Amino acid sequence: MIEVQHLYKSFEDKSVLNDINAVFDNGKTNLIIGQSGSGKTVLMKNLVGLLNPTSGKVLYDNRDFITMSKNEKVMMRREMGMIFQSAALFDSLTVLENVMFPLDMFSSMNYKERVKRAQECLDRVNLIDAQQKFPGELSGGMQKRVAIARAIVLNPKYLFCDEPNSGLDPKTSLVIDELLSGITKEYSMTTIINTHDMNSVMAIGENILFIYKGNKEWQGTKDDIMSNTNEKLNDLVFASDLFRKVKKAEMAEGK
Known part of the structure; x- marks a missing residue:
């Protein structure tokens, strides 16, 4: 399990992350979603140590990554797997x-x-x-x-994926989603995925963190999304007519 506590990140006088508190569950596909510039990539870089937060904690099974020594961080990174966008x-x-x-x-x-x-x-x-x-x-x-x-x-105990479906067609994206979901369960990993792909959100989003302008706006499961009342989240997830129709149909059925 990875836990973020009161995480702030600023670049000079620009605040990018503001008091982020979140838990990423073990054995689940944890998704970070948000519009471009929302701060989700900065959050992932703080999680893996590519950036240091201005303040706050990043706990790996209750071990604070931020305060570890250089050697401890090297050992910690051996427990991490990373899939880059390219x-x-x-x-x-x-x-x-x-x-x-x-x-x-x-x-x-x-x-x-x-x-x-x-x-x-x-x-x-x-x-x-x-x-x-x-x-x-x-x-x-x-x-x-x-x-x-x-x-x-x-x-690895922890798997990080930065936009794994970027540049892929929908059919291939589905294959990648199924692989990541299956591997997460097989290896009982804590998997964290940054994504813009709303198909991925609805297919494998077991624990979803929505960031808006550097703030934690919402957290829940893909099932929770269908009944959520957060307008900012709905604007992002249900931007397409297809998703709006799905939500409307489920609401009509009383789900």
Whole structure:
């Protein structure tokens, strides 16, 4: 579990996050949503240590990440997996070598064990047959799946995903959502996803944090969204006619 307590972040005289309090549950897909410029990316960067908050706490299973020593933070980061918006694969390495990279850096496994572990993760994302290909030979969706395999190869306790469906078509986005949701439960991870994709929100949003102009505006589940009365959240989630029709239909049924 990750808990944020009274988190503030400012850049010079500009306040970006204001008194954020939230809990991200273990074994669930936790989504952070909000309009561009709302502060959700800044929040994730504070969670993983790419930025330091102006004040507040970031607790990993009651361990305060902010006050840890440099060595403690290095050890803590070994418990984290990260999926970047661009997949961020190494073009000069094969798919297998990309997935093995964290093992090469941080594990004590021998070469044969590292290969086996990387192949297990590639098999989990249905890309074992692509292990000798290079990233440039793969589609965007396949690259994201390689990034997922690389992110889980060290068996992380915490998985962070920055816009994992960015640039993908709806069908491929659904595949990525299902993978992330399934892997979260399999590994009992605390998964946190920044997303603009409202289809993802309604498909896998077990715990959703909505940030508006740097403030925590709402938190709940995808089921709670259908009955919420927060106008700002409704403007974001139900911007499309499809979602508005779904909500209207469910309200008519008394759900």
